[in-house]
Amino acid sequence: MSPLDFVVLIGSMVGIAFYGVWRTRGHRDLNAYLKGDQNIGWATIGISVMATQASAITFISTPGQGYQDGLGFVQNYFGMPLALILIAAVFLPMYRWLNVYTAYEFLGRRFDAKTRLLGAALFLLQRGLAAGITIYAPAIILSTMLGWRLDLTIILSGLLVVIYTVIGGSEAVSLTQKYQMAVIFGGMVTAFIVLLVKLPANFTDALTVAGGFQKLEAVSFSFDFKQRYTFWSGLLGGLFLSLSYFGTDQSQVQRYISGASLRESRLGLMFNAVLKIPMQFFILLLGVMVFVFYQFEQPPVFFNQSAWNQAVKQDSGGQLKSFEQKFDAIHVEKEQWIHSWLDAKHSGNQEAATQARAQALAANDRSDAVRTEARTALAAADPGVKSNDADYVFITFILDYLPHGVIGLLVAAFFAAALSSKAAELNALGSTTTIDFYRHVFKREASDDHYVAASKWFTFFWGLVAIGFALFANLAENLIQAVNIVGSVFYGVVLALFLVAFFIRRVGGTAIFWAALAAQALVFILYFSLSISYLWYNFIGCAACVLFSLILQAALGSKTGPAPAELES
Amino acid sequence: MKPASAEPPVAEAEPTGLPWFHTWRGVYVFVFSCFIIWVVLLFALTRIFS
Numbered sequence: 001m002s003p004l005d006f007v008v009l010i011g012s013m014v015g016i017a018f019y020g021v022w023r024t025r026g027h028r029d030l031n032a033y034l035k036g037d038q039n040i041g042w043a044t045i046g047i048s049v050m051a052t053q054a055s056a057i058t059f060i061s062t063p064g065q066g067y068q069d070g071l072g073f074v075q076n077y078f079g080m081p082l083a084l085i086l087i088a089a090v091f092l093p094m095y096r097w098l099n100v101y102t103a104y105e106f107l108g109r110r111f112d113a114k115t116r117l118l119g120a121a122l123f124l125l126q127r128g129l130a131a132g133i134t135i136y137a138p139a140i141i142l143s144t145m146l147g148w149r150l151d152l153t154i155i156l157s158g159l160l161v162v163i164y165t166v167i168g169g170s171e172a173v174s175l176t177q178k179y180q181m182a183v184i185f186g187g188m189v190t191a192f193i194v195l196l197v198k199l200p201a202n203f204t205d206a207l208t209v210a211g212g213f214q215k216l217e218a219v220s221f222s223f224d225f226k227q228r229y230t231f232w233s234g235l236l237g238g239l240f241l242s243l244s245y246f247g248t249d250q251s252q253v254q255r256y257i258s259g260a261s262l263r264e265s266r267l268g269l270m271f272n273a274v275l276k277i278p279m280q281f282f283i284l285l286l287g288v289m290v291f292v293f294y295q296f297e298q299p300p301v302f303f304n305q306s307a308w309n310q311a312v313k314q315d316s317g318g319q320l321k322s323f324e325q326k327f328d329a330i331h332v333e334k335e336q337w338i339h340s341w342l343d344a345k346h347s348g349n350q351e352a353a354t355q356a357r358a359q360a361l362a363a364n365d366r367s368d369a370v371r372t373e374a375r376t377a378l379a380a381a382d383p384g385v386k387s388n389d390a391d392y393v394f395i396t397f398i399l400d401y402l403p404h405g406v407i408g409l410l411v412a413a414f415f416a417a418a419l420s421s422k423a424a425e426l427n428a429l430g431s432t433t434t435i436d437f438y439r440h441v442f443k444r445e446a447s448d449d450h451y452v453a454a455s456k457w458f459t460f461f462w463g464l465v466a467i468g469f470a471l472f473a474n475l476a477e478n479l480i481q482a483v484n485i486v487g488s489v490f491y492g493v494v495l496a497l498f499l500v501a502f503f504i505r506r507v508g509g510t511a512i513f514w515a516a517l518a519a520q521a522l523v524f525i526l527y528f529s530l531s532i533s534y535l536w537y538n539f540i541g542c543a544a545c546v547l548f549s550l551i552l553q554a555a556l557g558s559k560t561g562p563a564p565a566e567l568e569s
Numbered sequence: 570m571k572p573a574s575a576e577p578p579v580a581e582a583e584p585t586g587l588p589w590f591h592t593w594r595g596v597y598v599f600v601f602s603c604f605i606i607w608v609v610l611l612f613a614l615t616r617i618f619s
Contacts, residue, residue: 081604085597211618218611273600
């Protein structure tokens with residue numbers, strides 16, 4: 001990175017953080033600190049909800065997914081619009097009417113204290129784990145590629161977000177997210193435009209090449225349960241994942257309950273329901289276009305070049321170098337076949353186009369095989385290196401092909417995404433610990449100032465936990481999947497607590513509490529014994545918890561829970 | 570925890586304040602239609618280029 005890149009990066013990140021602190025300076029009561037005084041408009045809420053979900057992993061890892069597997073990952077988001085409609089129609093009016101600080105307060109009112117604490121504890125557990133990942137994910141990739149020290153990258157980015165979240169509370173989080181999203185979209189759109197300009201083929205030819213290599217298979221109606229992304233797993237699993245994440249995860253609930261009115265909150269959610277699928281499609285398409293770009297430019301055999309170069313230096317037998325040579329030779333052959341394919345297509349010779357495409361695909365299979373061999377050899381040479389290099393694809397393209405200034409903007413975009421989702425998580429972890437544990441269990445009667453101070457300390461504590469976790473984390477999967485897997489293991493049960501609360505009045509606190517524990521145990525057992533798509537655990541956990549609660553309630557004797565109007569008492 | 574009003578809200582009663590959609594049901598239908606259009610477009614992309 002050049003000095004210009006550093007000016008863009010540090011200027012935008014520190015500038016936005018200090019702006020957030022400056023705008024929210026001064027004394028704040030608990031409502032203002034945790035809910036931003038409920039004066040936020042729908043556009044800010046919509047952007048804030050989007051920024052909370054879209055972490056740095058989304059922007060670093062998703063193009064890598066597109067490069068490797070094509071557009072299929074977009075199906076993961078098919079359940080989201082339906083989930084957001086349900087939340088806007090059912091969950092949100094109840095949260096606003098009860099005037100809650102956290103979603104788990106509603107569980108306490110509907111069931112009992114132990115169910116409220118269980119819901120809050122499950123949230124703290126899974127979000128606490130994910131909080132470490134959201135700092136670690138960009139730090140590991142950027143430090144590897146830019147040669148920065150990993151521990152310093154984690155500590156400095158972690159401390160920056162802790163400072164403005166602790167000082168400014170919920171309003172600072174929403175405010176900074178708005179500007180951070182501007183940096184993110186500016187960076188991604190710039191990258192896309194530069195990529196299209198640098199592509200040696202026109203856009204239609206690029207789509208032809210991508211389609212020829214099966215990278216544009218966005219929708220699959222297959223009923224194969226082992227296929228990770230299908231229309232059905234995306235719709236059903238995605239519906240449950242989104243319902244749980246947006247409806248019951250405090251990091252999201254806190255964003256939209258801070259709306260100036262029910263209307264503002266609802267429109268903020270609908271903004272996301274309409275725009276999320278196109279946004280994910282665009283990011284995946286960016287990855288697909290990077291794939292096409294690397295059909296005309298020589299890609300590295302392994303995208304984590306820092307790890308590869310290190311291993312090559314220590315490889316006295318020259319085995320890794322020989323993989324590079326083989327891979328480069330196949331690439332030259334493949335590129336020639338792709339040119340022949342496009343030339344035949346332009347001249348209307350369908351038969352020649354089909355033959356050339358078949359040769360290009362065969363060459364691609366051979367180059368994939370060499371890549372697999374190279375990764376296996378690298379893993380044998382250095383067991384500490386992750387063999388999945390998809391997370392390094394986009395950043396490699398950025399550093400090798402984008403101009404200075406734009407590189408700084410893109411790296412700033414990754415950090416902006418990391419800080420924006422991290423801030424919302426810390427804000428939610430601090431709020432839940434304060435409201436559902438500290439105020440509810442330990443100190444019921446205290447002043448607003450006392451709870452604001454407690455909330456600041458808890459937010460600071462969770463910030464240190466996340467930084468500590470990130471410093472010692474070592475992840476095996478593609479990073480965006482790691483976050484979704486952690487979520488899917490817990491979210492089904494948490495969602496069931498809320499669905500039963502809203503829709504099944506005859507189930508009481510004791511039945512749902514034990515049902516939730518049993519269902520969570522079942523999900524753990526299945527996760528470690530089955531090899532189905534992780535999205536299904538949202539559905540399994542939720543269905544098991546609802547079913548167990550009905551059986552347990554029947555065994556305990558009939559009971560009718562409070563009607564909505566009785567919840568206020 | 571103090572409810573904002575004595576009775577739970579009637580979900581559809583709040584005006585949308587939008588020029589073309591005067592009810593929330595209309596907003597939800599619009600959002601759902603956008604989703605269907607996206608699926609159809611993505612499916613068409615899959616079919617055309619595979």
